[in-house]
Amino acid sequence: MKFTNGFWRVRDGVHIAYAAEVRDVRIESKRFTAYAATQKVTRRGDTLNAPLLTVDCFSPAEGVIGVRVTHHAGRTRPGPEFDLAAGPGGAGTGEIRRDGTVTELTSGPLTLRLDRAAPWALTFHDADGRELTRAGRKGTAFATTDDGAHHVLAQLALGVGEQVYGLGERFTPFVKNGQTVDVWQADGGTSSEQAYKNIPFYLSSRGYGVFVNHPGRVSFEVGSESVGQVQFSVEDQTVEYHIVAGPSPKDVLTRYTALTGRPALPPAWSFGLWLTTSFTTDYDEPTVMSFVDGMAERGIPLSVFHFDCFWMREYQWCDFAWDPEVFPDPEGMLARLKARGLRVSAWINPYIAQKSPLFDEAAALGHLVRRPDGDVWQWDLWQAGMGLVDFTSPDARAWFRSKLKPLLEQGVDCFKTDFGERVPTDVVWHDGSDPQRMHNYYTHLYNRTVFELLEEERGAGEAVLFARSATAGGQQYPVHWGGDCWASFEAMAESLRGGLSLSLSGFGFWSHDIGGFEGTPDPAVFKRWLAFGLLSSHSRLHGSSSYRVPWEFGAEAVDVARRFTLLKHRLMPYLYGAASEAHHTGVPVMRPMVLEFPRDPACRPLDRQYMLGPDLLVAPVFGDDGQVEVYLPEGTWTHLLSGEQVTGPVWRTERHGYDSLPLYVREGAVLPLATDDQRPDGDWLDNPTLLVHPSATAEYTHEVSVPDLTGSPAARFRVRREGGLLRVTADGFDRPFTVRVAGGAHTDGTGEVTVPLR
Known part of the structure; x- marks a missing residue:
């Protein structure tokens, strides 16, 4: 929901009160509560006839810091609530440090800092002290409207070039910057802004995530109402949000799914x-x-x-x-x-x-x-x-x-x-x-x-x-x-x-x-x-x-x-x-390129190709002429079907028949393959093939496992490159297996197999 009319004015019928300064900070063992006045207090009379926001800061899990902003706390909360691993609003971890006017809450690699002597701001920092984001001058507020509605809102700053992803299964542009997103279930098909799967969680290219712990309608303005901020608001007396630490996008998803639940393993x-x-x-x-x-x-x-x-x-x-x-x-x-x-x-x-x-x-x-x-x-x-x-x-x-x-x-x-x-x-x-x-x-x-x-x-x-x-x-x-x-x-x-x-x-x-x-x-x-x-x-x-x-x-x-x-x-x-x-x-099977290659700027907006698991790059063809553009990050990539090798980083325009598409294997990967191609749940340990795509490094070791039908590793293999030889050793697996080197030789054996490299 938008509350302002440009930078200077508020929309007609809207009244906003922003946190302006800290009036008090109360510390408990693993959390603190800050009380924020919505106007500058210069004399005692300024404390009368004015709101005070209660801001609870806590850590429900390692690497996660929660902030709960409340205007009026007396409203009953009939539910429902998201079932979080640490319990709603629980303070499961974290350390408090006070140094003069500064109060800090640290959980794992994430620190929240509040300076009582400065204008209101909650700043979030990584393990190196780098500021990830902040709820600054207009970052903590409530708004009322002439029709009687009451909203609580927060704004978190976007850095230069920072990109935002997620918010559920959304069919609008992949990078969410510039979009208004209402988290509200709707049966709208795949060609509209509505979504079947609305998730009040977004992931930032700067290496953190934000989960708004509210099951109802959450309205996000992602660099839209205020182009340098992600704003989110709820029609309620309270909004609670959790900053989830990285540093990598995979780390963020691992922490987020530990909090909200990991997917079951399908059969x-x-x-x-x-x-x-x-x-x-x-x-x-x-x-x-x-x-x-x-x-x-x-x-x-x-x-x-x-x-x-x-x-x-x-x-x-x-x-x-x-x-x-x-x-x-x-x-x-x-x-x-x-x-x-x-x-x-x-x-x-x-x-x-x-x-x-x-x-x-x-x-x-x-x-x-x-x-x-x-x-x-x-x-x-x-x-x-x-x-x-x-x-x-x-x-x-x-x-x-x-x-x-x-x-x-x-x-x-x-x-x-x-x-x-x-x-x-x-x-x-x-x-x-x-x-x-x-x-x-x-x-x-x-x-x-x-x-x-x-x-x-x-x-x-x-x-x-x-x-x-x-x-x-x-x-x-x-x-x-x-x-x-x-x-x-x-x-x-x-x-x-x-x-x-x-x-x-x-x-x-x-x-x-x-x-x-x-x-x-x-x-x-x-x-x-x-x-x-x-x-x-x-x-x-x-x-x-x-x-x-x-x-x-x-x-x-x-x-x-x-x-x-x-x-x-x-x-x-x-x-x-x-x-x-x-x-x-919690790291998904189908992975956007930015998830696997977060440091490659070219991967950040890509939404027509993906990684299937850690090592297979897939670029579907979206035209009847068979032409497709594909980006290959740094390294040597081998086409799984043709054996062609390409060195990245490079953009390629390729043309494929219906029996093919860009399907590339990452350098250094070892793909375990089943012998039985007639069913998905066959005996994968019946003479499995290890398809090796050697790294250019002269000496290296790579380990790979073949799972059983429960997902547990049933056979482990160690792949070692020693100059011009590739040695593959089975660990606790005494059945035959085959080693194939992409574009090269193959060898069958048990125990240990040695394959010459071209």
């Missing part, structure tokens, strides 16, 4: 190719089996089959009952799919249509959200007369789970948890939550309810969703996909922007609808999207009104689907290692 089978019925297409069991048979006949391995909305009867979503006219034998059908080695996904959402028998049941039990007058909240947008399950009620959550459990018993393995954004604010929640704060948070309760059921019923490590909406902390319940996009190159590019933005918001796994959702893609769009989709963490063929089986788009599309599916399966030991890293550290 290996979920990394294979998913195929769906599409949305409004006609389908029944013969149609489904024709798709499954068609993929097998064409040599395209399929891992998951997904049933979209119309597996249930029309006007009855969700009653979780198979349409008996279309699927008269669901148990038998699911068993037949299982016999083909497939997992099964089913579409659900948190709405109960009035025609469904479950509507009356849920309403009578009090499991649907109600209006203030006690009526069940209903509307007709999506399903006629639908109500909304109240996930703030433990009984409602248990009831919802009880309706999903029979599907798991039938053979369903996972759920697509669609929707969760269209949440009303004119309602009363079971637990008394504030409707404004619950609007964004609802999706967290919805996805958690389903994910925890899958963990309980399928076991740890087997739970996976295909979720559309999320807020902070939602990364704990993967996987999330990019929502409704058009079947065009432009939508393909905006989908990637959204995914990269989400990855810098703490989400380790992300997917999208290969070929686009709305409309039918041109064969060129479909084939290019196939390569992109199968070089994403998760890969799903899905559409709205038309099928997405590859043969609908020609024989070449079949070849492309087969080529990249088999390639992904061979890459699985490498990809699952990156997935395990995301699970343990």
Whole structure:
């Protein structure tokens, strides 16, 4: 929200009070509270009839400093609150130091400094004493408006050239400078400023992050209202924000996800190719089996089959009952799919249509959200007369789970948890939550309810969703996909922007609808999207009104689907290692270039290429002519498919057929590859191949591991270059393995293998 009218004036109807000076500082063991007057106090009379802001400063975790600014503290806080690892507002760490008029709070490499003798300013410094950012002259304030609203706001300074990323899955420009961003869930597709996944967290190119600990609407002005500041405001009496230390972007994400939750590790089978019925297409069991048979006949391995909305009867979503006219034998059908080695996904959402028998049941039990007058909240947008399950009620959550459990018993393995954004604010929640704060948070309760059921019923490590909406902390319940996009190159590019933005918001796994959702893609769009989709963490063929089986788009599309599916399966030991890293550290599988190369200025704005794990650079092709621009940072890069070597830093314009794209391996990388290319969850320890891309350094050592299906290292290898020889030693692994040197020799063996370098 904008409060000012240019630099000098305030907007009509707005009244702002800025923190001006420190009147008192109270120190506790690991925190301090500052009291800020909103005007210069020159005599005792100035303390009358004037506000005083309470500013609490604390450290909830190592390398994180929280600031809570409060105007009036007496307002009740009905919730919800983000579930932070240290507890809301907890002071878990930090050291206080007072030196004359200066008070400092230090946590790990981060220090907050406040000088009582100077004009109001909170300054944040790194371990070297460099100022990262500050809440300066207008950085701490509250504002009232003539219509009775009360906002608390903060401004944090932007340095020269500083760039801002994140704030959720946003389809607007990747670098957020100059944008106004409202963190508010909306079902707006991928071609608007609205977003399904709104995260009040941003990451700075200067090596820190900012998390606004407020689950409701947070309005960000990113170098927009004030071009040298990031401003954020909430309609509340309090705003709390956390500065998260680096120094690297990876360090920031590691600390941020330690606070808000690390992503679960999805099962290996979920990394294979998913195929769906599409949305409004006609389908029944013969149609489904024709798709499954068609993929097998064409040599395209399929891992998951997904049933979209119309597996249930029309006007009855969700009653979780198979349409008996279309699927008269669901148990038998699911068993037949299982016999083909497939997992099964089913579409659900948190709405109960009035025609469904479950509507009356849920309403009578009090499991649907109600209006203030006690009526069940209903509307007709999506399903006629639908109500909304109240996930703030433990009984409602248990009831919802009880309706999903029979599907798991039938053979369903996972759920697509669609929707969760269209949440009303004119309602009363079971637990008394504030409707404004619950609007964004609802999706967290919805996805958690389903994910925890899958963990309980399928076991740890087997739970996976295909979720559309999320807020902070939602990364704990993967996987999330990019929502409704058009079947065009432009939508393909905006989908990637959204995914990269989400990855810098703490989400380790992300997917999208290969070929686009709305409309039918041109064969060129479909084939290019196939390569992109199968070089994403998760890969799903899905559409709205038309099928997405590859043969609908020609024989070449079949070849492309087969080529990249088999390639992904061979890459699985490498990809699952990156997935395990995301699970343990919060560093995502799909990484914007700035995350892997933060010191290279050329990487900071790049949003049409990414790193898949630490060592694979992917640049999707966004045109039917096959031409693509790609930037390769410093070092020697080897094209994984052609073997061509290129020395960076360099910009290249390349042209690729549909069976290729810029796919480069970083110098010094060792890629563990699977022998079995028919499934994503095969035996990766069955004669694995180590594809070595030697560093130019004459003497060096590199270690790499091959994970098992739990993500734990099952085989470790040490790669040593000794002049013209490459020695690879297995650590505790006595089975055969193969070493291939990019562009050179290969050797099979056990224990230790020596390969001559060219």
